[in-house]
């Protein structure tokens with residue numbers, strides 16, 4: 548976590564170096580983003596105008612479903628096509644880079660010497676705004692420095708994953724064969740956010756049942772978005788089904804771009820992000836107003852029944868309150 552504050556001009560200089568392809572500068576810029584606060588804001592201002600070129604693929608699903616192995620395969624496939632690709636591994640559960648992410652780094656080692664691949668984990672150390680602020684900000688930096696593909700892998704299934712999925716252009720939900728996995732994903736709200744389903748570990752028994760289960764749930768849910776999520780079977784460890792997955796990703800991208808859904812989705816994303824930033828800033832204001840001598844006086848006054856809590860709160864909140 549950077550401890551110094553970076554005046555806008557320093558952030559500009561660092562971003563400029565990252566734009567020339569300097570990886571150390573890019574890593575530093577992303578640390579500022581992950582750390583939040585003024586440095587993150589300076590970075591956002593410096594990169595924003597250059598963004599809007601990349602396609603963001605979110606990969607989510609239960610722990611151990613094979614997301615990293617799939618990501619690794621996708622990276623290799625994108626590189627075969629000669630395009631650059633960046634990976635963000637997001638661990639919302641851990642305040643530190645946990646074992647899983649460390650493992651991912653080791654597995655991704657084969658791409659370490661490839662200049663066309665940039666891999667980075669975001670631990671998002673609990674700063675205000677959290678993932679909903681730092682993930683899109685980091686993805687935009689990678690967009691600005693010229694990665695046409697940004698893959699975001701999240702760990703675990705929960706509200707945070709759904710949130711991260713909202714920041715992707717295409718969301719891939721990974722499940723495994725076995726009774727109940729599809730149901731778990733549905734319970735976690737992943738049915739609504741999935742653009743592509745992957746049944747990974749298709750070398751294990753129960754694949755047909757899981758596909759049927761997903762199919763049934765999709766049928767019930769209807770396809771209100773004009774896109775029915777395809778279900779792709781993969782064995783990430785040997786690469787089976789990866790071609791079909793890449794085809795599904797391209798098909799979804801094509802659909803989004805031709806139908807105008809991509810634009811609508813990006814607009815909704817901007818709205819979400821703006822809301823998150825406003826919430827973060829108001830929370831900072833709230834924390835400041837909820838302390839100090841005047842606050843203590845008002846607490847005493849409310850306690851002494853000389854003022855009611857709403858009147859006291861209105862004085863503290865000022866114009867922010869109605």
Ligand SMILES: Nc1nc2c(ncn2[C@@H]2O[C@H](COP(=O)(O)OP(=O)(O)OP(=O)(O)O)[C@@H](O)[C@H]2O)c(=O)[nH]1
Pocket residue numbers: 609610611612613614615616617647701702703747748749750751781782783784785
């Ligand atoms: N049999 C089989 N094993 C697989 C397959 N894909 C991944 N695995 C194994 O499953 C384990 C977990 O794979 P990861 O890629 O780390 O899964 P993950 O979803 O990234 O895990 P977390 O990041 O910890 O949530 C590893 O031991 C993989 O080798 C597959 O298609 N078949």
Ligand SMILES: [Mg+2]
Pocket residue numbers: 614615616647651700
């Ligand atoms: Mg992983």
